[in-house]
Each structure stands twice: as C-alpha cells, then as structure tokens.
Amino acid sequence: MKRTHIHFALCSNRKWLIPLLFVSTISLIVVLIASPAQDKSNRTANSSEDSDANSGGRPPEPPRLAYLLSGTGGDGRRMRRLLLAAYHPRNYYLLHLDLGASDSERLELAKYVKSEAVVREFRNVMVVGKPGPVTYKGPTMIARTLHAVAILLKKAKWDWFINLGASDYPLVPQDDLLHIFSYLPRDLNFLDHTSDIGWKEVQRARPIIIDPGLYHSKKSGVFWAKEKRSLPSSFKLFMGSEWVVLTRSFLEFSVWGWDNLPRTLLMYYTNFMESPDGYFHTLVCNHKDYQNTTVNHDLRYIRWDNPPKEHPINLTLEHFDDMVQSGAPFAHTFAKDDPVLDKIDQDLLKRSDGRFTPGGWCTGNSVLDKDPCVVHGSSYAVKPSVVRNMDGMMMAQAMGGDVAVGKGGEGAGSGGVGDGREQRWRHWWSGGTGVGLLKKL
Ligand SMILES: *[C@@H]1O[C@H](CO)[C@@H](O)[C@H](O)[C@H]1NC(C)=O
Numbered sequence: 001m002k003r004t005h006i007h008f009a010l011c012s013n014r015k016w017l018i019p020l021l022f023v024s025t026i027s028l029i030v031v032l033i034a035s036p037a038q039d040k041s042n043r044t045a046n047s048s049e050d051s052d053a054n055s056g057g058r059p060p061e062p063p064r065l066a067y068l069l070s071g072t073g074g075d076g077r078r079m080r081r082l083l084l085a086a087y088h089p090r091n092y093y094l095l096h097l098d099l100g101a102s103d104s105e106r107l108e109l110a111k112y113v114k115s116e117a118v119v120r121e122f123r124n125v126m127v128v129g130k131p132g133p134v135t136y137k138g139p140t141m142i143a144r145t146l147h148a149v150a151i152l153l154k155k156a157k158w159d160w161f162i163n164l165g166a167s168d169y170p171l172v173p174q175d176d177l178l179h180i181f182s183y184l185p186r187d188l189n190f191l192d193h194t195s196d197i198g199w200k201e202v203q204r205a206r207p208i209i210i211d212p213g214l215y216h217s218k219k220s221g222v223f224w225a226k227e228k229r230s231l232p233s234s235f236k237l238f239m240g241s242e243w244v245v246l247t248r249s250f251l252e253f254s255v256w257g258w259d260n261l262p263r264t265l266l267m268y269y270t271n272f273m274e275s276p277d278g279y280f281h282t283l284v285c286n287h288k289d290y291q292n293t294t295v296n297h298d299l300r301y302i303r304w305d306n307p308p309k310e311h312p313i314n315l316t317l318e319h320f321d322d323m324v325q326s327g328a329p330f331a332h333t334f335a336k337d338d339p340v341l342d343k344i345d346q347d348l349l350k351r352s353d354g355r356f357t358p359g360g361w362c363t364g365n366s367v368l369d370k371d372p373c374v375v376h377g378s379s380y381a382v383k384p385s386v387v388r389n390m391d392g393m394m395m396a397q398a399m400g401g402d403v404a405v406g407k408g409g410e411g412a413g414s415g416g417v418g419d420g421r422e423q424r425w426r427h428w429w430s431g432g433t434g435v436g437l438l439k440k441l
C-alpha cells in the first residue's frame with residue numbers, strides 16, 4: 001500500500017538495464033527504464049532511432065500517448081483543467097465521466113471540447129457519451145478502462161496508454177514527457193507491482209465481492225459474500241497501484257484476447273476487491289511475452305500517511321518541492337482547486353488560466369494576451385522546456401546491470417531496506433552523486 005520508495009522490478013529475475021529519466025532541480029526528468037540487457041543490445045544495434053541518438057543526430061520521433069481522463073459527478077471542470085494541462089496535438093484523449101455525473105454535465109464537457117478550436121482541428125479528444133456505472137474499487141473500474149482502451153485502439157495509432165483521474169495533475173509539460181519517452185524502448189510497461197501481497201491476501205485475495213455496477217445502473221458500493229476462496233494456483237497474484245503507463249502491444253493483447261489469459265483473469269477479478277490494483281499487474285507478470293517488459297514504477301508522485309489510510313494524502317503546497325524532486329511526470333491526488341495546482345501551472349507547466357500548456361507546437365504570440373497555442377505549427381514540434389540533448393539526457397546501465405530483479409520474483413523492495421543494492425538504487429534515483437554512474441545511452 002505504501003509507495004514511498006522504489007521497488008525493484010519483480011516479475012522476472014533477469015538483469016535489467018535501468019536507464020533513468022533524470023530530473024534535475026532546474027528541470028525535471030528521470031524515469032527509470034528497465035529493459036533486458038540482451039534485448040536491448042539487439043534492439044539498439046539496428047534501430048535507427050537509437051543510432052541517431054548515439055551519433056548525436058536528430059532526436060528520435062516522439063511517441064504518441066493515449067490518455068484516459070476519468071471522473072464522476074462534479075468533476076467536469078477539473079477534467080477541463082486537466083485536459084488543458086496535459087494536452088498535446090500528438091496525443092489522444094478520452095474523457096469519461098461515469099454515471100455519477102449527470103447527462104447535462106457530460107454534455108457540457110462534450111460541448112466544451114467541441115468549442116476549443118485547436119481540439120476541433122486536431123480531432124484528438126473524445127468524450128464517452130454513454131458510460132456505465134463505475135463502482136469505486138470494483139471490477140467496473142477495469143471494465144471502464146478496458147472499454148476506453150478498446151475505443152482508443154480502434155480510433156487511433158499510439159504507443160502508450162496513460163490513465164489519469166480527475167484529481168490527478170501533470171508535473172511536466174507534454175513536450176518534455178514526449179521528448180523523454182522518445183528515447184525509451186517502446187515495449188516498456190510502467191506499473192507499480194509486487195507479488196509480496198502480505199496483509200492484502202486476507203483483505204483482498206480471499207474475500208469474494210460482488211459489484212452491483214455490473215447489473216444495476218445505479219451507483220452503489222460493492223458487497224461481500226460470506227465464503228472465502230483460496231489463493232489461485234494456476235497463476236501468481238501481483239498487486240500494486242491502479243495508475244499505469246502501458247504499451248499498445250500489451251493492451252492489444254489484453255483487449256483482443258487471442259490468448260485466453262487476459263479473459264480468464266478478467267473473470268477471476270470480477271469478484272476481487274480492488275481489482276484495478278491487480279488486473280494488469282497479474283496479467284503482465286504471468287505471461288512470458290510481457291513479464292520482462294515491466295518497470296516497477298507508476299510514474300506518479302503519491303504520498304501516503306504512515307500508516308497508510310485508505311486514500312493517499314491530498315497534495316498541497318507543502319509537497320511542491322518534493323514533487324518536483326521526485327521527477328515523476330504526474331501526481332495523484334489533489335483536492336479541487338488546491339493552490340498548489342496554480343503553482344504547478346505557473347512554475348512547471350508555464351500555463352496560464354484557461355489555456356493550454358505551451359509547447360513547441362504553439363507558435364502564436366503570447367504578448368497580445370492571447371493563447372499562443374491558438375496559432376500553431378506542426379504537431380510534431382516537440383520542444384522540451386530545458387535544452388536536453390543526449391549529453392544532458394542521462395540514461396544509464398544501472399550499476400553495470402547489477403540492479404537485478406527481486407529475489408526469486410518475490411517482493412524484494414519491501415524487504416530489502418538494508419540491502420546495499422537498494423540503497424545504491426535509491427541514491428541513484430534521487431539524482432545524487434549517482435549521476436556520475438550514468439552514461440549516455
Ligand atoms: C524473461 O526473463 C526470464 C528470467 O530471466 C527468462 O527466463 C525468460 O526467457 C525471459 N522471457 C523472454 C520472453 O525473454
């Protein structure tokens with residue numbers, strides 16, 4: 001539950017390259033990249049993207065991201081702000097206000113989307129018109145996500161899927177995120193996960209729950225059956241955070257179902273408490289084609305009470321510096337209109353009220369008190385906020401590949417506090433002198 005530190009990747013026990021998105025104090029970036037060493041060298045040998053990077057040539061083509069922004073009744077205005085903050089013409093956005101919101105609120109959101117000339121032109125924002133009910137922590141949350149993924153797969157070409165709630169917010173401009181992601185192997189799935197489920201075994205894995213959202217159209221809570229079930233033996237359970245960054249390939253595998261595992265697990269998770277925290281995690285870790293593609297981080301900044309309560313802490317100005325230091329591209333969660341959001345807009349996104357986060361695609365003149373993004377150039381133009389060529393972009397083979405994966409696939413992160421590797425890793429992550437260990441990709 002508590003996610004204040006980084007765990008090792010836990011799905012497999014191969015050694016991993018862990019390049020990293022380095023976030024300096026002035027700018028941002030570090031995310032971890034993990035990728036199997038051999039795969040990596042095979043891939044780089046012939047990849048034009050990487051050889052460009054190596055030769056210091058043009059940066060590789062930025063990816064496209066597909067976002068699901070989800071909310072419920074009363075979230076309409078927050079969703080608009082989130083959309084403006086996270087918008088980029090390269091990306092796709094699906095807005096989902098669940099049945100807790102009224103039809104008129106959904107309609108208003110759809111009207112707003114239509115009214116934005118930029119969005120109308122790039123045609124990259126969609127609003128779900130007829131959503132189903134979504135029960136908090138119930139399987140209908142997975143149903144909503146899979147539905148959104150299916151729509152996005154059908155409508156557009158993109159590389160990664162990212163889910164955000166209405167109470168989430170980006171900490172970096174999309175230009176920066178796209179820039180960094182352009183250097184990542186396109187097969188990496190980011191999700192915080194562990195198989196060391198501890199107390200959750202009793203509270204999550206054994207109980208059987210029913211989500212009335214599956215057969216009633218009114219929103220209510222899940223209810224519990226009296227019987228308990230045993231732990232599964234034909235697959236291994238993994239749990240983590242519901243916030244993910246997943247590849248198109250893995251999601252095609254999940255949605256299209258040519259292999260039966262995604263479907264079997266979906267049925268299993270129908271009666272699982274907090275299934276959104278486990279479905280993709282268990283799926284990715286139990287299939288040979290995907291278990292080596294995970295990076296054990298959700299790319300979110302999340303703070304928990306100690307001991308953790310049901311919900312993470314609402315982030316405020318007090319957490320601002322720490323958020324920036326973390327290097328995470330997104331943060332979860334904020335109270336509505338918290339002043340820290342204004343500070344993020346001002347200091348990190350350079351966004352003014354009611355406008356898009358500016359980027360290389362905005363070519364208008366902001367002096368005239370107009371949104372410079374109303375006049376725009378190519379959506380391919382990605383201009384990171386800090387000049388960050390490959391010399392500045394520190395990616396690395398962490399500790400010569402010695403940041404190996406968990407002990408026999410078990411939860412190394414939680415048990416390994418005194419572990420030298422973990423300490424080195426944390427030091428490295430935090431951007432201290434570990435930077436010296438980094439070398440160019
Ligand atoms: C994934 O890693 C495991 C453990 O090192 C290895 O045995 C397996 O062959 C790898 N799978 C793929 C598809 O590369």
Ligand SMILES: *[C@@H]1O[C@H](CO)[C@@H](O)[C@H](O)[C@H]1NC(C)=O
Nearest residue numbers: 042043044045046047048051
């Ligand atoms: C990769 O590059 C090497 C050396 O440049 C070449 O010999 C090899 O045929 C290439 N492989 C593929 C699959 O293009």
Ligand SMILES: *[C@@H]1O[C@H](CO)[C@@H](O)[C@H](O)[C@H]1NC(C)=O
Nearest residue numbers: 309311312313314334335336
């Ligand atoms: C966070 O803020 C929301 C209001 O936006 C409030 O309903 C919720 O209880 C707060 N959560 C915590 C953990 O304080």
